[in-house]
Amino acid sequence: MMSSVDPMAIRQGDRLALAKALTAIENGTPESQIIQEALFPYTGNAHLVGITGASGTGKSTLVNKLALALRGSKKGSLKKIAVIAVDPSSPFSGGALLGDRIRMQDLVGEEGIFIRSMASRGAMGGLAHNTAAFATVLDGAGYDPILIETVGAGQTEVEIAQLAHTVIVVEAPGLGDDIQAIKAGILEIADILVVNKADKPGAENTVRSLQAMLALAKGENSLLAAGKHMRQQLTSKMRSPEKISKGWAVPVLSTVATEGKGTAQLVQMINKHRAYLASSGLWQVKENERLRRDLEVIIHDLLVDQWERQVDPDQLEMVVSEVIQRKYPPVKAAESLLSIKS
Amino acid sequence: MTEKKIRVLIAKPGLDGHDRGAKVIARALRDAGMEVIYTGLRQTPEMIAEAALQEDVDVVGLSILSGAHNALVPSVVDKLHGFGMDNVKVFVGGIIPKEDIQILKEKGVHAVYGPGTDTRDVIEDIRQAVKT
Numbered sequence: 001m002m003s004s005v006d007p008m009a010i011r012q013g014d015r016l017a018l019a020k021a022l023t024a025i026e027n028g029t030p031e032s033q034i035i036q037e038a039l040f041p042y043t044g045n046a047h048l049v050g051i052t053g054a055s056g057t058g059k060s061t062l063v064n065k066l067a068l069a070l071r072g073s074k075k076g077s078l079k080k081i082a083v084i085a086v087d088p089s090s091p092f093s094g095g096a097l098l099g100d101r102i103r104m105q106d107l108v109g110e111e112g113i114f115i116r117s118m119a120s121r122g123a124m125g126g127l128a129h130n131t132a133a134f135a136t137v138l139d140g141a142g143y144d145p146i147l148i149e150t151v152g153a154g155q156t157e158v159e160i161a162q163l164a165h166t167v168i169v170v171e172a173p174g175l176g177d178d179i180q181a182i183k184a185g186i187l188e189i190a191d192i193l194v195v196n197k198a199d200k201p202g203a204e205n206t207v208r209s210l211q212a213m214l215a216l217a218k219g220e221n222s223l224l225a226a227g228k229h230m231r232q233q234l235t236s237k238m239r240s241p242e243k244i245s246k247g248w249a250v251p252v253l254s255t256v257a258t259e260g261k262g263t264a265q266l267v268q269m270i271n272k273h274r275a276y277l278a279s280s281g282l283w284q285v286k287e288n289e290r291l292r293r294d295l296e297v298i299i300h301d302l303l304v305d306q307w308e309r310q311v312d313p314d315q316l317e318m319v320v321s322e323v324i325q326r327k328y329p330p331v332k333a334a335e336s337l338l339s340i341k342s
Numbered sequence: 343m344t345e346k347k348i349r350v351l352i353a354k355p356g357l358d359g360h361d362r363g364a365k366v367i368a369r370a371l372r373d374a375g376m377e378v379i380y381t382g383l384r385q386t387p388e389m390i391a392e393a394a395l396q397e398d399v400d401v402v403g404l405s406i407l408s409g410a411h412n413a414l415v416p417s418v419v420d421k422l423h424g425f426g427m428d429n430v431k432v433f434v435g436g437i438i439p440k441e442d443i444q445i446l447k448e449k450g451v452h453a454v455y456g457p458g459t460d461t462r463d464v465i466e467d468i469r470q471a472v473k474t
Contacts, residue, residue, distance in 0.1 A: 097378050105385075115396055
């Protein structure tokens with residue numbers, strides 16, 4: 001089981017080496033660092049596309065269709081597409097049932113498509129702790145684009161926005177009223193909104209409330225749905241700097257993923273967004289922010305690891321029991337523990 | 343946060359559509375702290391081996407009720423070997439006649455389970471098998 005992974009084999013398309021590398025990263029083995037170091041110079045090319053939304057909206061089915069469409073079907077010009085599918089780990093047993101592949105059976109054995117299921121392992125933001133590292137390795141292996149499907153996300157699982165270049169939020173009819181649409185959270189991170197299951201009753205209402213939400217929330221570019229005068233009135237008052245991302249109006253698309261309806265338009269839109277990111281310079285901005293944050297997260301983890309290895313367990317227990325006896329609050333205890341050891 | 347988890351692929355090769363047993367096992371293994379990838383019904387041996395490769399699993403569990411085990415199971419085992427996945431342990435569950443169990447084991451199957459198997463036995467066997 002401890003066979004070593006040759007990073008250059010991954011570059012050359014050895015899929016078992018790639019699969020083993022992902023396992024090493026997931027388990028945080030010393031080897032994982034060597035792999036990432038070797039592949040890092042080759043990364044930064046892949047378009048990371050996040051697919052998020054509530055459970056049961058059809059994310060996996062949509063990914064199934066998207067992956068095939070993005071790869072293309074012309075022999076000789078097939079792209080290499082990777083899918084990272086994250087499902088939740090049980091908070092009780094630590095185990096997980098990863099079922100996204102059930103909806104992706106069309107992709108198994110398709111040339112150029114690599115799917116990896118990933119358990120969230122206690123991470124809360126809709127991704128796993130190592131999803132970013134997975135994307136880096138797949139990027140280094142030449143996969144582009146990389147589709148990242150989050151766990152069934154509610155309102156606050158927005159970590160995907162920090163990782164992906166393009167975020168697709170998938171909605172389905174009948175999941176909430178128009179007030180849900182103007183709440184903060186997951187809808188705010190969408191670059192593309194998709195109403196899947198558009199053959200179900202109520203789909204038009206869902207599309208309308210999403211469009212209305214966009215008209216309320218964003219600057220002039222998203223107000224295409226509203227009248228011209230209203231647009232001028234609103235935009236004069238709504239110039240919050242970040243909202244005015246010139247040139248990209250979040251579109252609302254309808255799909256029926258089971259039948260492949262609307263997926264061609266969605267693929268077009270994904271490619272359009274990529275072109276927009278590149279021409280506006282936002283691609284680079286996102287990359288820079290992501291790498292900075294990756295670094296910060298790793299520093300944070302390493303410091304905690306380091307401290308856990310240093311701390312005297314007896315002393316820690318003593319302090320805990322004193323907190324339990326309410327001699328002083330946890331914040332004071334933490335400060336004293338850290339300053340003793342730093 | 344970063345610890346080794348046992349990864350298991352549960353698959354149903356062939357054409358029978360009864361996956362209650364597969365789901366019960368998948369659930370039990372999940373509750374035992376394993377990461378279980380369930381691929382659904384009607385898988386070919388190629389699909390199963392391919393999924394096992396991409397997911398880099400430690401164990402493949404095959405659920406078969408159709409009677410086609412002597413054809414399907416060795417094919418899965420061969421394809422796993424073909425991919426260089428010699429360490430993967432293959433378990434089979436379902437309706438397997440006694441005389442076939444030995445045949446499957448000779449083909450490289452680690453263990454075979456019939457109806458009424460206690461899931462705790464399966465969990466323990468998997469833990470032992472992966473350890474070695």
